[in-house]
Amino acid sequence: MTKILAIETKLHLRDGWSLLFSLGLPLMLLLVIGNIPDLSKPDPNLGGQRFVDTQLPATMLLLGLATLAFNVLPGVLATYRKQGVLRRMSTTPVSPASMLAVQLIINLVVGIVLAAVLIAAARLALGSSVPAHLAFVPVFVLGTAALMAIGLVIAAVAPSGKAAPLIGTVVMFPMLFVAGMWIPREVMPPVLRTISDYSVAGPFVQALRDTWAGHAPQLPHLAVVTAGLVVFGALAVRLFRWE
Amino acid sequence: MKAIEVNGLRKAYRDHVAVADVSFSVAEGEIFGILGPNGAGKTTTVECVAGLRVPDGGTIKVCGLDPRRDRDRLRRTLGVQLQSAELPEKIKVWEALELFASFYDSPADTAELIERMGLAAKRDTAYAKLSGGQRQRLSIALALVGRPRVAILDELTTGLDPQARRDAWELIEQVRASGVTIVLVTHFMEEAERLCDRLALIDAGRVVAMDTPSGLVGMVSDEQRLRFRPSAPFDDALLLALPEVSDVRRSGEQVVVSGTGNLPSAVTLALASAGVVPTDLRIEQATLDDAFLALTGRKLT
Numbered sequence: 334m335t336k337i338l339a340i341e342t343k344l345h346l347r348d349g350w351s352l353l354f355s356l357g358l359p360l361m362l363l364l365v366i367g368n369i370p371d372l373s374k375p376d377p378n379l380g381g382q383r384f385v386d387t388q389l390p391a392t393m394l395l396l397g398l399a400t401l402a403f404n405v406l407p408g409v410l411a412t413y414r415k416q417g418v419l420r421r422m423s424t425t426p427v428s429p430a431s432m433l434a435v436q437l438i439i440n441l442v443v444g445i446v447l448a449a450v451l452i453a454a455a456r457l458a459l460g461s462s463v464p465a466h467l468a469f470v471p472v473f474v475l476g477t478a479a480l481m482a483i484g485l486v487i488a489a490v491a492p493s494g495k496a497a498p499l500i501g502t503v504v505m506f507p508m509l510f511v512a513g514m515w516i517p518r519e520v521m522p523p524v525l526r527t528i529s530d531y532s533v534a535g536p537f538v539q540a541l542r543d544t545w546a547g548h549a550p551q552l553p554h555l556a557v558v559t560a561g562l563v564v565f566g567a568l569a570v571r572l573f574r575w576e
Numbered sequence: 577m578k579a580i581e582v583n584g585l586r587k588a589y590r591d592h593v594a595v596a597d598v599s600f601s602v603a604e605g606e607i608f609g610i611l612g613p614n615g616a617g618k619t620t621t622v623e624c625v626a627g628l629r630v631p632d633g634g635t636i637k638v639c640g641l642d643p644r645r646d647r648d649r650l651r652r653t654l655g656v657q658l659q660s661a662e663l664p665e666k667i668k669v670w671e672a673l674e675l676f677a678s679f680y681d682s683p684a685d686t687a688e689l690i691e692r693m694g695l696a697a698k699r700d701t702a703y704a705k706l707s708g709g710q711r712q713r714l715s716i717a718l719a720l721v722g723r724p725r726v727a728i729l730d731e732l733t734t735g736l737d738p739q740a741r742r743d744a745w746e747l748i749e750q751v752r753a754s755g756v757t758i759v760l761v762t763h764f765m766e767e768a769e770r771l772c773d774r775l776a777l778i779d780a781g782r783v784v785a786m787d788t789p790s791g792l793v794g795m796v797s798d799e800q801r802l803r804f805r806p807s808a809p810f811d812d813a814l815l816l817a818l819p820e821v822s823d824v825r826r827s828g829e830q831v832v833v834s835g836t837g838n839l840p841s842a843v844t845l846a847l848a849s850a851g852v853v854p855t856d857l858r859i860e861q862a863t864l865d866d867a868f869l870a871l872t873g874r875k876l877t
Binding site for chain 2: 335336337340343344347348412413416417418420421422423424425426427
């Protein structure tokens with residue numbers, strides 16, 4: 334298991350594109366958008382918060398996590414299944430489930446690195462505060478797990494290694510939209526806001542922002558994210574194929 | 577104990593029966609071939625043996641283990657090289673071997689295995705950059721890294737050029753020499769004739785015949801043909817008088833003698849006694865292809 338982890342980590346690092354998109358893109362967007370002068374002023378639409386305080390860093394974190402969960406994870410797993418890597422593993426004493434576990438660990442670690450980088454960059458470059466409520470950590474883990482469960486379902490249904498990231502992208506953009514990446518949840522029209530509330534990513538972003546600002550996360554938000562984890566997790570277990 | 581015993585194996589998929597009735601046994605230290613055309617049920621058979629598929633009927637024992645019930649122990653005993661199973665594109669040769677070695681309690685020495693498979697120069701090469709022959713050699717290495725007692729090699733040389741194929745054959749002979757029992761799945765008759773101690777001909781999910789390669793050929797026809805150019809003229813009656821000879825024909829300078837039994841030595845002796853030397857002597861025998869055709873009414877390839 335440690336060996337699989339070591340070698341798969343190396344393979345991930347060798348694949349520069351996935352790192353560039355999951356780590357580099359959110360960081361770049363954070364810095365570029367964060368330097369638009371108007372966004373550093375208190376915004377009455379955001380309840381007096383500045384755009385760069387929680388809205389921008391939380392949605393950039395979501396962008397990176399969604400890239401990991403919907404593109405990178407299903408891409409690798411569907412490719413390994415298609416190529417017969419998982420099947421070959423199932424002829425050895427080690428179960429291909431360890432490969433699955435390793436991929437989840439690697440993507441979770443990259444997600445943690447991403448969070449650390451974004452928090453530091455927002456603090457240093459944009460003067461945003463660091464997440465102030467301790468519940469930020471469990472919220473982060475819960476939400477990331479829920480996104481990865483959706484990614485596993487994508488990996489399960491994708492017919493090929495190339496199709497998986499494409500399906501992931503098709504799922505990702507509407508999800509980012511309803512989560513408030515382009516329109517903050519505060520200013521969404523009521524219908525969109527309602528959709529957002531039940532979209533897993535929407536309540537995840539809201540809980541990240543609440544804890545970032547020092548508030549406790551709201552229970553309905555946690556409930557929806559947890560439900561997403563349970564439903565998609567069960568679906569993934571049900572649908573996942575090794576070959 | 578037999579290395580592998582398969583009895584009355586049956587496996588159907590949703591719409592067709594892949595394996596109708598397959599039985600065979602493989603002795604320890606043997607290279608056993610499973611030969612048949614595409615779609616005959618060869619791969620399904622070995623996948624059941626490897627515990628990758630659940631048979632609908634019949635029994636399987638590998639070194640006394642049941643592939644389903646003793647799955648964990650089987651995986652330590654059996655090395656499998658699967659048809660068209662690839663590796664991650666960017667994994668290097670040595671990394672792949674180290675990775676698979678880590679799956680076993682007492683794996684083979686990977687450095688030595690790389691050397692033996694002729695991959696030393698490619699140690700640091702990524703999988704995507706290996707040639708077909710190198711990939712196959714790596715694949716064999718991965719099947720052997722757990723020091724299995726039995727190795728299943730499925731369509732090992734399909735898609736390789738003739739040189740790479742010969743290299744792979746040599747490798748398999750080396751592996752057998754190290755005491756590993758080998759099940760070789762193939763649809764190349766030449767490969768089966770060259771490597772296998774015994775083989776099962778499979779067609780439409782059934783074993784149509786099982787014997788040594790020469791035994792199988794002998795089942796359909798033990799006729800041989802000799803072609804040569806005589807160094808001096810001689811009378812056909814000289815050869816027709818031999819009990820082994822059934823027919824003598826001439827085409828131009830060439831003489832074609834058909835017959836059975838120990839034809840080559842009988843003919844050359846008779847010619848020598850008449851002071852004739854057969855030059856450009858060639859012996860033609862029926863092949864496994866001919867045997868398969870005779871047994872099933874279909875061509876192998």
